[in-house]
Amino acid sequence: MTAVYNFNAGPSALPKEVLQRAQAELTNFNGTGMSVMELSHRSKDYEAVHQNAIDLLKELYNIPDQYKVLFLQGGASLQFSMIPLQFLKEGTIGNYILTGSWSEKALKEAKIIGNTAIAASTKDQNYQSIPTANDFQFNKNDAYVHLTSNNTIFGTQWQDFPTIDHAPLIADMSSDILSRAVDIEKFGLIYAGAQKNLGPSGVTVAIIRDDLLEANVDQVPTVLRYKTHADSNSLYHTPPTFAIYMLNQVLTWVKEQGGVSEIEKRNKEKAKLIYDAIDESNGFYRGHAEKDARSLMNITFNLPTEDDNKKFLAKAKELGFVGLNGHRSVGGCRASTYNAVPLEACVALREYMDSYRTGHVRG
Amino acid sequence: MTAVYNFNAGPSALPKEVLQRAQAELTNFNGTGMSVMELSHRSKDYEAVHQNAIDLLKELYNIPDQYKVLFLQGGASLQFSMIPLQFLKEGTIGNYILTGSWSEKALKEAKIIGNTAIAASTKDQNYQSIPTANDFQFNKNDAYVHLTSNNTIFGTQWQDFPTIDHAPLIADMSSDILSRAVDIEKFGLIYAGAQKNLGPSGVTVAIIRDDLLEANVDQVPTVLRYKTHADSNSLYHTPPTFAIYMLNQVLTWVKEQGGVSEIEKRNKEKAKLIYDAIDESNGFYRGHAEKDARSLMNITFNLPTEDDNKKFLAKAKELGFVGLNGHRSVGGCRASTYNAVPLEACVALREYMDSYRTGHVRG
Ligand SMILES: Cc1ncc(COP(=O)(O)O)c(C=O)c1O
Numbered sequence: 001m002t003a004v005y006n007f008n009a010g011p012s013a014l015p016k017e018v019l020q021r022a023q024a025e026l027t028n029f030n031g032t033g034m035s036v037m038e039l040s041h042r043s044k045d046y047e048a049v050h051q052n053a054i055d056l057l058k059e060l061y062n063i064p065d066q067y068k069v070l071f072l073q074g075g076a077s078l079q080f081s082m083i084p085l086q087f088l089k090e091g092t093i094g095n096y097i098l099t100g101s102w103s104e105k106a107l108k109e110a111k112i113i114g115n116t117a118i119a120a121s122t123k124d125q126n127y128q129s130i131p132t133a134n135d136f137q138f139n140k141n142d143a144y145v146h147l148t149s150n151n152t153i154f155g156t157q158w159q160d161f162p163t164i165d166h167a168p169l170i171a172d173m174s175s176d177i178l179s180r181a182v183d184i185e186k187f188g189l190i191y192a193g194a195q196k197n198l199g200p201s202g203v204t205v206a207i208i209r210d211d212l213l214e215a216n217v218d219q220v221p222t223v224l225r226y227k228t229h230a231d232s233n234s235l236y237h238t239p240p241t242f243a244i245y246m247l248n249q250v251l252t253w254v255k256e257q258g259g260v261s262e263i264e265k266r267n268k269e270k271a272k273l274i275y276d277a278i279d280e281s282n283g284f285y286r287g288h289a290e291k292d293a294r295s296l297m298n299i300t301f302n303l304p305t306e307d308d309n310k311k312f313l314a315k316a317k318e319l320g321f322v323g324l325n326g327h328r329s330v331g332g333c334r335a336s337t338y339n340a341v342p343l344e345a346c347v348a349l350r351e352y353m354d355s356y357r358t359g360h361v362r363g
Numbered sequence: 364m365t366a367v368y369n370f371n372a373g374p375s376a377l378p379k380e381v382l383q384r385a386q387a388e389l390t391n392f393n394g395t396g397m398s399v400m401e402l403s404h405r406s407k408d409y410e411a412v413h414q415n416a417i418d419l420l421k422e423l424y425n426i427p428d429q430y431k432v433l434f435l436q437g438g439a440s441l442q443f444s445m446i447p448l449q450f451l452k453e454g455t456i457g458n459y460i461l462t463g464s465w466s467e468k469a470l471k472e473a474k475i476i477g478n479t480a481i482a483a484s485t486k487d488q489n490y491q492s493i494p495t496a497n498d499f500q501f502n503k504n505d506a507y508v509h510l511t512s513n514n515t516i517f518g519t520q521w522q523d524f525p526t527i528d529h530a531p532l533i534a535d536m537s538s539d540i541l542s543r544a545v546d547i548e549k550f551g552l553i554y555a556g557a558q559k560n561l562g563p564s565g566v567t568v569a570i571i572r573d574d575l576l577e578a579n580v581d582q583v584p585t586v587l588r589y590k591t592h593a594d595s596n597s598l599y600h601t602p603p604t605f606a607i608y609m610l611n612q613v614l615t616w617v618k619e620q621g622g623v624s625e626i627e628k629r630n631k632e633k634a635k636l637i638y639d640a641i642d643e644s645n646g647f648y649r650g651h652a653e654k655d656a657r658s659l660m661n662i663t664f665n666l667p668t669e670d671d672n673k674k675f676l677a678k679a680k681e682l683g684f685v686g687l688n689g690h691r692s693v694g695g696c697r698a699s700t701y702n703a704v705p706l707e708a709c710v711a712l713r714e715y716m717d718s719y720r721t722g723h724v725r726g
Pocket residue numbers: 010074075076077078102148150151152153172173174175193600601602
């Protein structure tokens with residue numbers, strides 16, 4: 001078959017080596033004679049995988065000792081509610097920085113639970129940019145400040161994170177976790193669905209600072225308390241064992257590649273190829289994001305007309321490119337260049353964009 | 364290697380054929396050149412799997428048209444909270460029938476949300492039995508009545524389900540879903556974590572009658588509303604795609620085996636082998652459950668002394684039996700004979716129990 005270039009926005013490409021290893025041991029894990037899916041979550045064999053995944057993430061992402069790594073279910077969407085359920089008490093404010101659809105959704109869920117505010121928003125500019133720290137409106141009684149580090153749909157990304165002192169900073173890093181070095185200490189809580197950079201869908205990672213585990217949670221369902229999962233090392237109830245096994249495989253792969261610094265270097269290289277195709281197209285391809293807000297993970301662009309977009313995408317599909325359609329809500333084109341997307345795929349896309357523009361493959 | 368007999372209580376054995384098929388196509392699903400884990404949940408290839416799993420469960424379990432099948436995250440444990448969040452309104456009562464640890468946990472979570480009652484309980488008899496319908500204490504303002512169809516830890520199971528008219532009957536069927544024919548119409552809502560009879564951990568199935576989707580949920584987080592998932596065919600946000608793929612494979616296997624009636628027949632045969640070993644042991648093996656409450660899924664028993672239990676379990680482990688330890692909270696021995704546990708494993712266990720009792724393998 002012809003090559004497949006997987007640019008899906010999530011669930012998305014996984015490293016080929018990881019899939020091959022999972023395949024090789026799918027019916028017999030570690031000499032147990034059983035699939036990893038058939039192991040009890042209380043077994044020594046499974047617990048080693050679980051612990052290794054926690055330890056590897058701490059090591060690779062440089063997570064300080066005063067943070068816990070948790071494996072949760074329910075996707076990032078459940079985090080939108082778990083956060084206010086936990087921290088948004090009477091008399092406090094959940095303060096949201098809006099940079100795209102996902103931050104809007106996070107805010108919407110907080111409103112169901114308590115009082116909220118908008119610290120800053122770039123909605124007026126159709127989310128082409130990231131607000132600057134001068135624009136933030138804080139309140140003394142902010143329970144937390146929430147931001148979305150990478151905007152999967154609009155293709156923008158925070159380049160630097162603000163230092164926030166008056167309240168814990170919480171970040172949805174679903175679409176750029178582990179794609180670059182991050183100063184974890186700026187955050188009280190980081191969360192991410194695994195299905196972009198970490199593994200298959202079905203497990204959500206949270207990195208939480210110990211003091212946030214002291215929130216009063218008497219009225220919160222037990223399974224929706226971070227403390228429940230922290231106290232049980234994410235074994236309070238049955239975890240999504242296979243998803244965590246795959247996460248462990250992906251983390252092992254990241255380490256083998258040279259760790260986050262090497263991954264970050266490659267991500268820059270990969271994204272540059274496609275941004276160059278845009279910037280050198282004399283306006284044929286128009287990037288959605290402002291240059292200083294460009295995402296290394298989701299590259300969003302449009303052709304001159306809607307009809308051009310359609311033709312470009314149809315031809316791309318024929319050539320083996322998968323997932324280049326923009327999100328249903330905004331249209332256009334989007335290339336998601338997550339950690340596991342190989343350089344070759346980006347080279348191929350760049351070439352296709354050039355050839356398409358110059359009419360060579362338009363047919 | 365020697366044979367492995369997997370009697371894990373969950374996650375537990377999966378059909379060998381299912382694992383082999385998953386292995387064969389793990390890196391290239393349906394000729395896509397991608398793993399099923401790498402597909403977008405909005406792709407035609409994934410959506411076919413998702414829909415097939417829904418349709419197959421409806422067909423195999425004889426689910427009437429006025430019910431929806433939902434795929435959720437968070438395990439059965441999150442259902443313990445989703446149910447009262449949804450249905451337990453001011454002035455109503457969540458009424459629980461207690462038959463074991465899991466029903467106690469379900470009740471505990473409901474208490475965090477609203478007012479509860481205990482319709483019946485066999486706790487006084489150390490959960491060796493199932494209450495009879497005469498014992499139920501109902502209230503006019505019951506929001507629902509909740510029961511646990513099979514008690515994974517104590518090894519008891521409802522043989523017939525009561526007909527309840529004044530409120531919807533809700534059942535946690537985590538450890539016996541699809542193990543026998545059930546009259547779905549007796550229930551307003553059935554839920555089950557997949558990791559015993561349906562697939563790997565990480566997906567929870569709910570079967571909900573349409574009228575229950577009309578509950579007032581304005582104050583409930585969007586992702587914790589059954590209606591959200593019903594309205595989007597369980598694609599409101601990223602589902603645990605690989606777990607659902609495996610569920611679809613397991614359902615396909617159940618159909619190939621001859622459907623639920625054939626599976627039920629085999630489950631009876633399998634359980635009988637082990638109960639016979641108990642009943643014919645002159646009291647050497649003592650079953651925990653009363654005979655008319657015995658589970659076909661979890662067979663719990665003790666040897667004369669704690670020391671005997673230990674030796675029996677240690678020797679069993681040497682011989683390739685996995686997961687025969689009773690739950691941490693009760694000790695003793697437990698054989699979980701879920702749908703995917705083959706007859707051979709139960710024959711082997713029966714033989715081992717006989718040999719051990721007569722001293723032949725005690726060493
Ligand atoms: C930034 C961001 N947040 C949240 C979500 C929602 O995640 P989930 O589908 O796991 O609930 C997504 C999904 O694409 C996302 O990109």
